[in-house]
Amino acid sequence: MNEHDVKFLEDSFKKYYFEHFDQIHVPKKTSEREFGYQKFNSGMIRHISIKDDKELHLLLMKNVPSDVYCSNAYYSFPNLPMNEKEWKEADMIFDIDSKDLHLDCRMSHTVSICGNCKTISEYSNQCKNCGSAKLDKKSLPCKNCIEGSKNEVNKLSEILIDDLGVDKNNISVYFSGNEGFHVYVYDSQFQNLGSRERSELADYILFKGVIPETFGMKKFKPERSLFPDLSEKGWRGRFSKEVFKTKTKRPKVVTELISAGYSQFQKYLETLSNQIGVRIDPNVTIDIHRIFRLPGSLNSKSGLTKLYCKNISRFEPYSEASLLSDEKVEVLAQCPVEFKLKNRKFGPYNNEVISVPTFAAVYMICKNLATVSQNVK
Secondary structure (H helix, E strand, C coil): CCCCHHHHHHHHHHHHHHHHHCCCCCCCHHHHCEEEECCCCCCCEEEEECCCHHHHHHHHHCCCCCCEEEEEECCCCCCCCHHCCCEECEEEEEEEEEHHHHHHHHHEEEEECCCCCCCCEECCCCCCCCCCCCCEEECCCCHHHHHHHHHHHHHHHHHHHCCCCCHHHHHEECCCCEEEEEEEECCCCCCCCCCCHHHHHHHHHHHCCCCCHCCCCCCCCCCHHHHHCCCCCHHHHHHHHCCCCCCHHHHHHHHHHHHHHHHHHHHHHHHHHHHHCCCCCCCHHHCCCEEEEEEEEECCCCEECCEECCCCCCCCCHCCCCCCCCCEEEEEEEEECCCEEEEEEEEEEEEEEEEEEHHHHHHHCCCCEEEEECCCC
């Protein structure tokens, strides 16, 4: 990213942190957490200890980071190297991203940027200009992507509460600031779990590693009575509701499953993973030393805010999380797809100088689809 774009982004981000510090969520036990940040065109700086709001605000205003992070873990010495921190416990965090849902709409709002000649075009697997296959894909998510992610969040919340006994008051949902959601579980019975145990928990949520016997199917002489009822909890109950639908349909469906045989049943279970499981990123859940984007901070992939969702069904991220200035700025834009922010449509733009609000300019620059116009000769 060139120096003019970096300066524009830093100025925009600094103004946000000055005017919207009330959006920043300083977590409980602040002094026991590790903080970190990145600057534009720079690497990660971590192992930082912060005591309170004032120190955090000073860090934001002094360094103007592109991204700010905070650990889900609690340490005795958060500012020391990892092997000296003395890990205590960690909140559980789940990442749900629309890119992992593989929705049909994705290609229609994904842009390809050639790593060789920098040509920008609509989604493709080969550069239309030079033929290179080295393409960087940038997604400008649509409403359908967000609705798909919301559905996964609701499924996850249901499993956490009904199957795992998590108090709903200990679950917080945040828009990630780009194209998904982070689900936090605080003060639960899982605080002291290590990576291995969290991996097993992630498998349960993903509906991964299931075997036919769990649902009553045997290789030889399967018994109808072993198949689950709709009233059961956990995997068996979810399987029943998804496959049988109602009590009256259960006998007929069980007969069909037994007739199809064990191998077919095993294949059928694999097709059910997306319906019964939740498409979380397991690597995020099992990592007890990861630092996560700080709630209330800006996401450098979009210029949008990582924002708390009080009511996820009504939450509109591309309106509510777009908090940068409306002040107009001229940019040279090469954005071949349309996107929507603050209930306004932008694009497509074909290598043209346009005047747009700062929030839209930042969004495109963060995705490498525009540059500030003072670079245009």
